[in-house]
Amino acid sequence: MAVHWVLICHGLVTLTVVVSFLCGQWPIFQGTPISSIHRFITFGAYQYFLKFVGAVFGDKGTNLILSVEYYCCDRPNPILQIIYLAIIGTIYCIIAKTSFSYIPGYYLSGIHRYASMLAVGIGILLFILTSFSDPGTVKAENVSQYLSAYPYDNIIYTEKECSTCKLPKPARSKHCSICNRCVARFDHHCGWMNNCIGERNTRYFLAFLLWHFLLCVYGTIAIGLVLAGQLKELRVIYILTVYYGVDNSFGSLAPYIVQWLLGSYNTQILLMVFMAIVSLLLAGFFVYHANLCLTNTTTNETFKWQDYISWRKKLSEARASTAALKASISGVNGEGKPPESKCRSFFRRSPLEDTEAVIKNNVVHQPMFFIRIYMKEVVV
Structure with missing residues (x-):
């Protein structure tokens, strides 16, 4: 029974950390523990770490950490791209190893073995398109087209020249200090893509968010149906009600079923919780960016x-x-x-x-x- 509580606590802690890291700066969480955890994860922990390195290794250690930070955060690098591929590949391998043996099952046909592989492949394809597509780089050859396409409003955008590119700066564009280029209709620089999100690849980015949301929902439901099929095939409810005298009602059966699932299929339960949490976060990001597109604005302009x-x-x-x-x-x-x-x-x-x-x-x-x-x- 102690193992079950450890798994439950692990899931709650994971949920708290993920929500705090990604959503702790939202106004709804201001003044709450979620906001405090977000500040500690994004700022406080790193500052304490720098102080510790400085105290132990001196200025050389601090300068080394700062140089690593510069490479990871201020210059183009494939670190987050590799992490994404590692996450999606690891999760798919774990699902294949722990759940494919139950497919086909009571509720799922064998086609889901191949459908899941196809779904993951499409997600990776959208990731590649977003990562390596041109976001709308402003160059000498196309700057006149962007200047005519995006007129100045003389409020937040006025006629001026980019001091780095030495080109006229079209309205709604921005010079990305990480990529070192001006991007038309600039939205933001995405570390996961190692690329800017701008005029020409916003559609790929939205498709990436929507597809991965659907992919997480599909994985959560598929594993849930696998567990429901095992519950049906092994006649767990029948055994509990007939042999153990448990009342045939949801309130009476639920604790025993949850205990049985956590004891026999804890890996699948953890995967379901993880994908459900990620699907909610992806849904939030997709709705936010879809609303920006519908209102013809960008994150930068907001x-x-x-x-x-x-x-x-x-x-x-x-x-x-x-x-x-x-x-x-x-x-x-x-x-x-x-x-x-x-x-x-x-x-x-x-x-x-x-x-x-x-x-x-x-x-x-x-x-x-x-x-x-x-x-x-x-x-x-």
Whole structure:
């Protein structure tokens, strides 16, 4: 019985870690343990690790770790691609080894042996298409086409030149610092694909997400039907009710059936839980990106627009504060000093004019400056 609880706890911990890592930054989890775990996994643990390496090995050890980080996170590399292939290959081999012996079974025909292989092959094909397709690289040969296809809105995109590529920068494009190229209708750089997601390969990326969601659902249901077939063929319910006197009801039979499944098919249960969790995450990613496509926007533009709205809010607050300060000073001046002549007041310079000039020069006439500061893209 202790083994069963270990498996259950293992599944719960795995679910918590996966959800915290991938979704901990969502607003719904702010101020919850999920958010704290996400910060520890993505930032805190690495900082503690750097401090430990620095204390034990000194600056040389820290510099080595930072160089590895630069290669893994700031330059194109196939590490996550290899991990993806290892994950999908390992899971398929485990399923084939532990479950194919029960196919054909009571609920599944033998065709699922080959259908599963075909499904995995299509998933890998979509992965290859997304990874090695051109995302829409802006070059001297096609920059004029992209400039005409994506006009500037003069709000978050203005006419300018990419300081790295030395080419006019079309609206909705972005220079990827990892791939070192400008990508038209840039969405994001995907580490799993080792490629940018842009105008020309977004459809492959969406197909990849949708197919892998369906693949995980198919695997979960198929293993569930294998276990249900074993339950039927071995007449477990009949044995429990007739020989052990268990009441023939769901509430009475469920604990015994779960205990039997965990004891006899724990590997299949863990695979089902893993694929069910991954399918939910893939569904969330697919819905998010599908909604972006339906609204004709991108992940990059979503963050840019949010920062622009934040800047507009701060600008409005600054104007309101200036107006309130001006009214307050005017009231104080009106109460403490005798009224001035109209001629003198006409030529007198307001004490707030300098302040307003600073605000106008640095805020009103340079909105894109603040957006670039927030997005850390002053140079790009």
